[in-house]
Amino acid sequence: MQLTTIDWAIILAVIAVAVGVGAAVARQAGKNASQFFLSGRSMSGVWLGISIVATTFAADTPGLVTEFVRQDGIAGNWRWWALLLTGMLTVFLYARLWRRSGVTTDLEFYELRYSGPPAAALRAFRAIYLGVVFNVIVMAIVSLAAIKIGQVMFGFTPIQVLLWGGLSTLLFSTTGGFRAVILTDCILFVVAIGGAVAAAYFAVNHPDVGGLANLLTHERVVGKLNLVPAWDWSNPDARESLLMVFIIPLSVQWWSMWYPSAEPGGGGYLAQRMLAAKNENHAVGAVMLFNAVHYAIRPWPWILVALASLVVFPTVTDLGIAFPDIAQDKLGNDLAYPAMLTFASEGWQGLIVASLLAAYMSTISTHLNWGSSYVVNDFYQRFIEPNASDRNLVRVGRVSTIIMMLLASLLALWLNTAEQGFTILLQVGAGTGLIYILRWYWWRINAYAEIVAMVISFAIALFFQWSPDLLSDSQQLCAGVLITTCCWMLTIMLTPAESRETLESFCRLIRPAGPGWAKVYRDAEQAGQPITGPGPGESLPLGILRMVLGCIGIYAALFAVGYALFGNTMVCITLGSVSLVAALLLLATYRRQPARSTPS
Incomplete structure (x- = not known):
């Protein structure tokens, strides 16, 4: 790309707005940890919903969608479309409960739901495991996409991309905290959507494509247009694709696996948004708005670019020929998305580049703030310095933010493709999802079960990373879910339940519905201390x-x-x-x- 003056003006304006917002709210964000991580629980559901959409509009997402479409057609997107079931479960069952809990982070929930040393240990471990390790993996995947975009579109080195992109994001996320993240997300979302639509327009109207009608009838595209994969059980390759793309996502994956923004039962930065809402209704509205836009509207510009790329760059080899400076270990189908963006006309290139920068910044800023909230609230303040001042907590949050950005950048240099990262995240969380759903609706779930689920799923993921040829991808996922689920269910049978006091305290605060809590409500009533149950319409x-x-x-x-x-x-x-x-x-x-x- 050869950017003109107006292109650079658009790009610099986006950076300036993001940094300016961070500076404008820095003083308020620095008052205390609640302001820095939750903006004082005063946010509107509309702002929060748009923020989640912007966060999941990551720089890697268009590349991942492109990779799915080029390999398995439009139907390949069922790998993440199936997660809508998880999203709707969160909207109508969990959003109110999260806001009702009043915790600062979703990890603080552990010492509401469980008790004693196991609860404390679980909270501490997940603060580092999710807040640092898992969070760094996600940011590295996003940064990998940014590296590919920078290399293809500008010829930048990976270090240059990570340096400039990381510094821009750090400036506003470390100064303005959560409020800056939300406000900039809403601005960056508009830029990102505009750039995605513009990218689709230029891709579809590329001379080799010749418009939408020609694209949909092209010989390389016609076989990729099915919205549901073909059912060909006789062909081993087709059978494996059908399992991984459609059957497993809809039957197993959505409820059994932990994945950012689609955690069974809610969690992560999704929970952070719900906890920051003005009230329960705003929490519900935020998650509903996110799911509607995320699944129903946003995918199609990316899909059109992916389909057009099949005409212009039919294979990965063609991409390597067109961009010979790209390292061989970074070549993949996800590279086709930034490759197609190089054909935009002058004047529009700035908007498209700004949209990709916006996608990168909104995602990274959210993960930095969310991860540092775990480090500060659930590790540092809880276990190291319980009496730390608000100023000290904010300072620790800012330092941890910088460290996580550095770690993510180093890991991004090692990863190769977007799908590689997506698969790692799914496998690491395989089998843990059901316990995150049931802990809200069954009194018998205890802290030991969660610890076992987390340790076993991680160990299995590492095993399959080092022995990838032992089972097929679908068999690996199913084996991970089955082994992990059996282990934590066995743990429940062999370990004691949480104390009566803990369970009754949880019910008084959360008022969970369903038969799984009938025993607790009944015991409390028999003891002369009845608990108010769920409200009307919460069955x-x-x-x-x-x-x-x-x-x-x-x-x-x-x-x-x-x-x-x-x-x-x-x-x-x-x-x-x-x-x-x-x-x-x-x-x-x-x-x-x-x-x-x-x-x-």
Whole structure:
């Protein structure tokens, strides 16, 4: 790319706005840890929802989608489309409970739900495991995408990309804290969406592609347009693809695996947004807005670029020929996305580059703030310096932010492709998801079970990383889920339940629904200390019904947009009608709950 003056002006303006917002709110963010990590629990659901969308609009996501489409067609996206089930579960079952807990981080939850040394140990370990190790892996994957984009579009070295991108993000995330992250996310989201649409326009109108109609009829593209993979069980390769792309994601993956922004039961930076909301209704609205935009609207510009890349760069070899300076270990199908962006016309290149920079900055800033909140609240203050001043806590948060950025940059230099990172994250969390769902709805889950689940899943992931040819990818995932689940279920049988006092205290604060807590409510009533149960409209069956309706509505909207692009008006209208009916039925079942006063 040869950027013009106006291109550079757009790029520098985006950086200046982000850094300026951080400087503007730095004084307020530095008042105390609550302001730095949760913005005083005063955020609107709309702002928080857009922020989550911006965060998941990572620099690596378009490349990952491109890799899926080039390998398995549009249907390859079921690897992450299936996670909508997890998202809707969080909206209608967990969002209120998280906000009701009043904790500062989701790890603080452990010492509400569990008790004694096991709860403390679990909180401390996950503070480092998730806040540093897992978080650094995610940021490294995002940084890898930034490296490829910088190399393809500008010829930058990996060090140059990491230096400039990392410094820009650190400036506003370390000064302005969570409020700066949210405000800049909302600005960066508009830039990112605009750039994605512009990228799709120029990709589809590339001379070799010749417009949308020609793209959809091209011989290299026609076989990639199915929204559901072909069912060819007789072919071993096709069978493995069907398992990994469609069957396992919809039957196993969504409930059994921990993945950022799609954690079963909520968690991570998703929980951080819910905890920062004004009240329970804003927490629900934030997660619902995120899922609607994330799944129904945003994928299609990326998919169009991916399809067009099959015409211009049919193979990875073609990408290597077109960009000979790219290191061989960094060549992959995910490289096709930035490769297609080089064809944008002058004046638009700045917007596209700014959108990629915005995607990178919004994701990295969120992970830095979220990870440092674990280090500060769940490790440093809880176990090292319980009486630390607010100024000291903010200082530790800023230092840990810088350290995590450095670690992520080093790991990014080692990774090769976006799918490699995606697979590592899924395997590491395989088998842990169900316990994160059940701990809210079954009194028998204890801290020992979570510890065992986490240790076993991580050990299995390491084993398969060093023995990748022992089983196929689908067999590895299923084996990880099965072994981990059996181990933590056995642990529950062999270890004592949490104390009666802990369980009753949890129920008084959270008011969980479902038969899994009937014993606790009954015991408390028999002891003459009855516990107020869940409010009207919070029953478990009703929540599951709403989840199903939400999934139908968003999936129908997703496919309606796709068929509109394909020019199939009748199917588009039909699916649009299904989406509308599902939304109306959802509204009919949903009784708006009054905003309750929750701990701050």
